[in-house]
Amino acid sequence: MGTVNVSKLGYVGFETPDVERLVEYYTTVLDFVLVEGDDRGAFLTTGSDHHCVVVTRGDAKARQVVGYELWEDLDSAEQRLKNAGYVTERRSDIGPGTPDVLVLEEPMTGVALHLATSQDPSGVQGFTPLRPTKLGHVAAYTPELATMQSFYQDLLGFRWSDTVGDFFVFMRCNADHHAANFMASQKYSGMHHVAYEMRSPDHLISMLDHLAKHDYRLHWGPGRHGPGHNLFTYHRDPDGNVVELFTQIDVVVDEAKGHWEPRPWHEEFPMYPRTWEVDLATVNQWGPIDPPSLDH
Ligand SMILES: [Fe+2]
Structure with missing residues (x-):
């Protein structure tokens, strides 16, 4: 087992020159739900998690960020990452649904990894036949x-x-x-x-x-x-x-x-x-x- 305990993939971020087109694809074609859109981006989900896809405006770039959930509270995770020599940043302004996030840089790629204990629920209820799980x-x-x-x-x-x-x-x-x-x-x-x-x-x-x-x-x-x-x-x-x-x-x-x-x-x-x-x-x-x- 590692220094911290990731338990789940949470979300992935995409930058795109055409936010509307990508959001349209996710909602109309893949049957995701647009939970929230604000100046930080569009937040889409397949179910109970607040979001699993984040779309922001920029050059076309996939996997601009990856969010993971941890099995543990962020204080101890933050401390152990620090003890292991990794610089993290504690953020409360990452986006809706994720009020407490540790940001850590992935080696070599420079991709931002977001570590959180859990997301707020999306509020999405019910069942649709097409939506991915x-x-x-x-x-x-x-x-x-x-x-x-x-x-x-x-x-x-x-x-x-x-x-x-x-x-x-x-x-x-x-x-x-x-x-x-x-x-x-x-x-x-x-x-x-x-x-x-x-x-x-x-x-x-x-x-x-x-x-x-x-x-x-x-x-x-x-x-x-x-x-x-x-x-x-x-x-x-x-x-x-x-x-x-x-x-x-x-x-x-x-x-x-x-x-x-x-x-x-x-x-x-x-x-x-x-x-x-x-x-x-x-x-x-x-x-x-x-x-x-x-x-x-
Ligand atoms: Fe695959």
Whole structure:
């Protein structure tokens, strides 16, 4: 366990030259709820959390900020981060729904990480058939994998879930296979993709039909990844950011045992975190491989 204990991915921030267009995409196409819009940005949610997506005006930039929840109060987290030599800033003005936030800079990328004990509830009630269940993970490029991995594992309490080759690592902060994944790259930087969870394959298919009606086409999938075994689809938002809609991701129910809950599509039983070969079965068990997805 790390210095502090991240328990959940909270939100991801996007800067865009066209706030209205991106908010329209999130509300009309992905069926998110716009909880609040003010001069600090537009705050959108899939459910009880105040927000899981923040949209602000600027140059097109994805993963401009990532918010995580901690299992603990901020005073002790602040102290332990300080003892570990990290500079944090305590903020009460980050945005609605997050009145008490520790801001910490991610190494190498400079991305602002927001740590909070919890968000205020969004007030959103009821059920709609299309809306994703939650923000599942945010994948990003990093110039150097080992430094990023040790930052997340040793400082923030993430656990190692899987690695592809020597360049793509998946880490979890709760039962879900990954909340953060990083691809080593000297060529690319910034966000790799953002992923929203659907309840089931049927739910995912309904959303794909809805996307098609709004002229959003998949550029990859559906398929099934090896690491995480999630059923995946990828399309692009109006700014060109890659958005994954997925379902059936691996979960670890018992951290002491440390293996994934058995699923019929697993390669072995029990299935533990491991390092995967770079091959078709790893990238997409169903085929075909998508060449750009292997860029690093
Ligand atoms: Fe993903």
